[in-house]
Amino acid sequence: MKKVEILAPAGSMESLYAAINKGADAIYLGGSKFSARAYASNFDNDNMIKAVDYAHSYGAKIYVTLNTIIKENELNEAVRYAGFLYEIGVDALIIQDLGLFKRIKEEYPDFEIHASTQMTIHNGEGALYLKEKGFHRIVLSRELSLEEIEYISKVLNIETEIFVHGALCISYSGQCLMSSMIGGRSGNRGRCAQPCRMEYIIKGSNTSEKKAYILSPKDTCTIENVEDIINSGTYSLKIEGRMKRPEYVAGVVDNYRKAVDQILYNKKFDAEKGKKELMQLFNRGGFSTAYLYKNLGSDLISFKHPRNTGVFLGKVNKNGEIQLQENISLGDGFRVKDKGFIISKILIKGKEVKEAKIGEKVEIYPKSYKKGDELYKSSDKKLFDELEDYLKAYEKKIPLKAKINFELLKPMTIKISYNGLDYEFIGALVEKAEKKPLDKNRVTEALGKSGDYPFRINEVEFENFEEGFVRISDLNNLRREALEGIQKSITKSFRRKRAIKKEKQEEKIKSDKNIEMIYQCITKRQFEALLEEGISDIAVDLFSRHRDALKIKDIIELKEKDKVNIYLKIPNIVKSEFGKVVELIEKLKPYIKGLITVNLGIIHKYKDELFIIGDYKLNIINSQALKFYQSEIDIPTLSLELNRKEIKNMLKSNMGNVQALIYGKTELMISEYCPIGSTFGGRSSCSECNLACTRDDFTLTDRMNEKFRIMTDIFCRSYILNSHPLNLIEEKEELASLGVNSFRVEFRDESKNEVKNIIRMIRNEIKIDNNKYTKGHYRRGIE
Structure with missing residues (x-):
């Protein structure tokens, strides 16, 4: 019989009890730090031990989320905390930060680690890459279709986990900087302020405006699609909701347990009735099935209301x-x-x-x-x-069968077999009854009580029975000793001693070849400006959808101009079109010097073939993550969420190449959903939107009247850009003194003149008006 895991959230002990009472196979929860739900109640160390022991008593697993990016000054503490979780028997860690992953694998090599959805794994090559590095399970991006899930799970034979119910981020997880850049509350640090749940005005330069909750998706509900999901080969069905109340957890787990059991064991379940109950528990203007059936349009969004509608x-x-x-x-x-x-x-x-x-x-x-x-x-x-x-704790009872010896002038004994182990407990001496002896029913009744234990003796077989007497309190003590003994034996079996450390491998650096300054562009006019200004290292984005977009032929025509080094910028997200992207890279290999990408699938395929610059959404904020990537690619780029002090701290002993972005409109969100197509395309599906994005320039305006440009790519994904470009040109020399030895300038929707002006700022030919720009986190940093 195929094993399918129902994975439930717990933000409190009550939610943990609710999930297990309703049949969850595993629970994911956060500790007091390093969790992507920093505002949930979460579990202190004492409650963490209690939660682990409680779950294991019922045969359920505990996965702890250490799924934030870890600052340099937190790294040792995070590793020590992982050691505590290892010792108390946590079954697996859910991790985003590859620096933390690297350290844990060095300290606790046999600790099971799951790749968080924050790692944005959405193609087979990326999943294979992390599996080869030592991840046991991949929590896939929520944007995948059933066919894509099946390919990774079945064809590639990778253990996967997908979200089946609950809140949906409109941006790819791990790729969202909107809350961070607007208000300093980083989603990568579990402190998202949810700007996607705010009202926006969407407008084109020549198009009427619309005001709505344009970025607020409905919750996912797949209760009617469980058979399709099981058939996809995914292992774990994950329910979102660590911030939700325990009753919500109980109701959602109950319905998905019944839905799975209907498929696996032919148990009766009314999915329509279940969906109605789930609607009552929480919904935002209805439900969606996310991207499982490639529904990318307006049906995904709750335009009228961002909260529970009932x-x-x-x-x-x-x-x-x-x-x-x-x-x-x-x-x-x-x-x-x-x-x-x-x-x-x-x-x-x-x-x-x-x-x-x-x-x-x-x-x-x-x-x-x-x-x-x-x-x-x-x-x-x-x-x-x-x-x-x-x-309530211990509401669910595991039935046990006990064999009893009740013989005169011998200690009463109880034998129980459970989970392949035999237990025997010895009680008080059976005495001769002075008045009325105990009968079998009275002994059975006393042993059948349970109290605060996960077990109940519901069947008693007397191997030997003679009329005699023991105090009821002695029977109660024997029962408690038996139930407690079994429970302790189970929980103790999960405890671990610190493992013998792997012999530390010598840190290697892939390449010492460097690029001092590289400029990235999208349009022909930007490209012309760079050539006219004598720029020799240029990265081109051939995937953006723009009226003046660069074409393949523009790059091939540069073959004769050897003094220009061309690099290809690869989209952060490459799903089912992976083959097409590879085909383009292969075609352009004779004309390009390398790639810029954060896509782990592309890195996996080309790290040994091409020069690779890692983009800033690799989310590198500690030296161990930097070292991980320096051994894999040529030049990693620092996260934009670092401040000056943190950069200095993490680069103290750096020996390899490291890049920083010093100008560009920060990519706040990347989404499979397109607000332009869904609002102005005239159809519910982005694939039928008549390319509204090519007919105008669109912006989102928030309640503070900040305007965010929306751009799209040739795969119909949308990108929301920051309202003010990042400009650290004045900080370039300081960054160099901190250890940064490569710099990048990124142009998105800038005109030819704006491109030339930025180059002149870098050359100190014109002054910088800092009122037009932002320094991002360079001075302030994130929490």
Whole structure:
């Protein structure tokens, strides 16, 4: 029988209890630091031990999220914390930072590590790369289709995990800098302020505007698609929700457990009813199936409301009544527009009732609505009360069969076989009864109690029985000793001693060949400006969709101009079009000197063939991550989330090449969803949008009136750029003194004159007006 794991979130002990009581196979949770849900309750060390032991008692696994990027001054602490988790028996770590991964593999080589979705693994080559490096499991990007998941899981035989329910990031995880650059709260550090949930105005230069929650996706729900997901070959079905209340965890796990068991064991489950319950627990204007069936358009987005909408309750008629579309009870929550209330009174024809059914006309109080208003039932008290019963510890019981010896003048013994092990416990002496001896039923009844243990003895077989007597307290003590002994034996078996360290390999650097300054461009006019200014190292992006975009022939025509070194900028995301990108690289090999990329699949394929510059979204913020990449590629680029002090600290002992971006419009988001096509394309699917993005220049405007340019690529992905370009030209010499020996300038939508002006700033020919630019995190840094 195929094994399919249901992986549940836990932001608290109550959520952990709820998940296990409802049948989760594994739980993922965060400690007090280094977790991508920094604002969840999370688990201190004492509760972490308690959580691990509790889960293991039930045969469930615990995965701990160390899935943030780690600063230089935190690295040793993070490794020590990993050591603590190793010793207490945590089953696996979920990691984003390759510097932390490198150190943990050196210190605890047998610790199982899963690649976080923050690592943006979305193609087979990237998955193979991390598997070869020592990752046991890949948590795939949420943007993959079932066919892409199947290829990685089945064809490449890689253990994968996918998100099946809960909140969806509109940007590729690990590729979003929007919260970081706007407000200093980094999503890569678990502190995302969720700017995607804000209202924006989208407008083209010659196009009418639209105001909506343009970047706020609906939650994912795949309860009706579980069979397709199982058939894809993925191993783990992950539920998002460490910030959600425990009742939510209980309800979602319960439904997915039943859905999986229906497929695997032919158990009955009504998916339609399950989806309705999930809608009531939490939804943002309905659900989507994310990208599993390649639905990339407006159906993905909750344009009207970014928060929980509940389910439609009814519309207020001219008499101030609502004809119910859902049952209601006192204590239920309801919402009118953006305001929420708890039902304190229900009237049917003026008569007060405790509940009302679908179809009945009612007035509900507080009467904070008027004729024509639409009401939504935001919470169901009966449902939450029912789910509350599953938030208690040891609510779920594992049945045990016990063999009893109850013989006169001999100690009572109890034998239990569990999980392939035999346990025997010895109790009090069975004495001769002075009055009434204990019968089998009384012994069985006393042994069948459970209390705060995961087990219950529900079947007793007497190997020997003679009429006699022991105190009920002695029976209770024997039962407790047996249940506690089995539990301790299980939890102790997961404890580990510190492993013998791998012999530390000599740090290697792939290349000492360097490029002092490289300029990156998209358009023909930008390219012309660079050539006219005598720039010798140029990176070209042939994948952007722009009216003046560079073409392949423009690069091939430069073959005779040997003094110009051309590098090809590869998109951060290369999914099913991987073969086409490889085909283009192969075609251009005679004309290019190398690649700029963050795509681990492209790095895996070409690291031994071509000169590679790693882009800034490799998210390198510590020296160990830098060393990891210096052994794989020629020039890694530092993260834009570093400040001056942190750069100095991490480059103290650096011996290899390292690059910094000193000018460019920071790429805040990369999305499979295109707000232009979905808003102005006239169709729900981006593939049918009639290329609206090519007919105008589009921006998003936020509530602070900041304007963010939206650009697209030839694969219909969208890119949101920062409203102010990063400009560290004045800091170039200081960066060099800190240890940076390579610099890059990145042009996106700049005109020919703007390109020339930036070059002149670098040459100190004109002054820089810093009011037009941002220094990013260079001075301030991130939390």
